[in-house]
Amino acid sequence: MNSTPSVGTRPATFLSLPPVVRHQIYCDAGLIHDSDIDFNRRVNTTYWPPSADFQISYNLLLTCRTVYTETSYIIYSTNRFFIRYSDAQSLEALRNLTADSVALLTQLTVHLNVTSCEKGQECCEVCRGKSSYCLKHDKPLGLSSKTILSEWQTTARYITAHIKQSHLSLHFVCDVNELKVAMYVVEPLRNTPTLAECSIRLARQPGPLLRDVAQEVATRAMGYQDRWNHVGSAFRFFDLPQELRLKILGYTDLVTPLCEVEWNPESNFYLHYSTWRCGGPSIGGFPECSPDLHRACQFRNCWQYEPSNVGCFCRRYHAAFSSKCRCWSPPTSLFLVCKQLSVDAQAVFFARNRFIIVPSGGCTHPAKSTPTRLEVSIFLRDVVPSNALHFLKFLEVVFPPFYDDYLCPHEPAYQDWLQTIEYVRERLDLPMLTLRIYMADYILHGELVADFRSTMTKEQGMAILKMYARTLGPLSKLREKGLSRFFADLAYPFAHTRFGLRNPTSVLERSTELRQRIERLVMGDDYDGTLLETKELGNSQWLEESLRDYMSS
Structure with missing residues (x-):
């Protein structure tokens, strides 16, 4: 029997495979995916040589246009990218990304100026040993730091111009020394397309003014402001009977997770938890977390659920905002709205x-x-x-x-x-x-x-x-x-x-x-x-x- 292919039949190739199969092959071959990528380490190859995974990814990108397009999508959409400013041109790696690559980003962390070690990270443990390592922390950023401010403005404008709508989760840390500096560094984020997630930290220590700036900019970046603007007229809370008002306030931070x-x-x-971390009531590693108290663990130590290089955006410790932070802090604002709400808030807070x-x-x-x-x-x-x-x-x-x-x-x-x-x-x-x-x-x-x-x-x-x-x-x-x-x-x-x-x-x-x-x-x-x-x-x-x-x- 003649097994010679008929005239006009093209032999099967890699690109003839279904896209989902090719994507799996890329990952099995060593294409980096679902990982943390530090732009600082990738740029300075003399200090931190690329690993085998990076080399394989680089080789795949050079194969052909189709493979480049498909592998780029996987690299930029599935990995978590981190960059920290250290000196002039530190942010150049972000500006070197193509517009298409920026549009594919789903998770980006930018540490522009960080004045402390983060909760739960190794640096905190080093600090307890009084190591000189912590001397490397930045000082609060001021207006005199023109180089870093200029480079950030240039980089931020480029990134925000190419972000895909509701696609990117952005984590931004810049510890500043005054409100004027904070307003300057967050200005580029006010005009960004809607972000899937936005966390902003503006100071190491909690402070209402800087925290409010972080919250206002982050919520606007996530489109919350636009949603609120379409709600219509304000709800007349005080038209409700006091019994209902107190019931509603009982679902706010006036009642703490453990009461x-x-x-x-x-x-x-402040709140005091008898266990520092939580691995779940029956999960190994932290068996001391009581099942009776585990329900409250979602309201504390939000930073322990984030990757180590993202940073801490907990409002309890910093002037920061993150939609993921539900850690309890005194609900001061509820006592300051008006006299009647203050009375209602006191009734709930001190009684419950x-x-x-x-x-x-x-x-x-x-x-x-x-x-x-x-x-x-x-x-x-x-x-x-x-x-x-x-x-x-x-x-x-x-x-x-x-x-x-x-x-x-x-x-x-x-x-x-x-x-x-x-x-x-x-x-x-x-x-x-x-x-x-x-x-x-x-x-x-x-x-x-x-x-x-x-x-x-x-x-x-x-x-x-x-x-x-x-x-x-x-x-x-x-x-x-x-x-x-x-x-x-x-x-x-x-x-x-x-x-x-x-x-x-x-x-x-x-x-x-x-x-x-x-x-x-x-x-x-x-x-x-x-x-x-x-x-x-x-x-x-x-x-x-x-x-x-x-x-x-």
């Missing part, structure tokens, strides 16, 4: 969250001396508006571990504490309030117990017990006004002594007796706090973290 807020004078209102007042130096670090004022006094008299105190439903006050004595009667802080109790007894809604006091213990951190606890004398221990009674006894005035839920958790002074370590059962019994004695000192002889405790009371996040550290040491 728990910590406060101290240095950090103001548990408030934990913690020492400025940390809950488990011994206090070297009594402060001028206790944190709780500052919170109740200076931070919470007097007309909002009655909204508080749960208040936990943490006292730090201390040496022989603390908060003596002659000290100003003690007198201020007594005045605070008098101040709030007429303003708190005491029948609806749960008050919990923690006299925190020294927690092991992989080291020996501090001498002041391991060598505790009888006299020193009795001084601590007297402090408990002297400090908490005056709270009985709150019971007279209706306080019905009071809990005291008190560090037993002799728990870390030789006696305590040899007799853990006895320590537990005496700790329970101490708690009952103090609670009844405040609430009366018939009070039994154990009958009122519920599962919802639970441990606060600072205590969960401390207990985990103690168990692992």
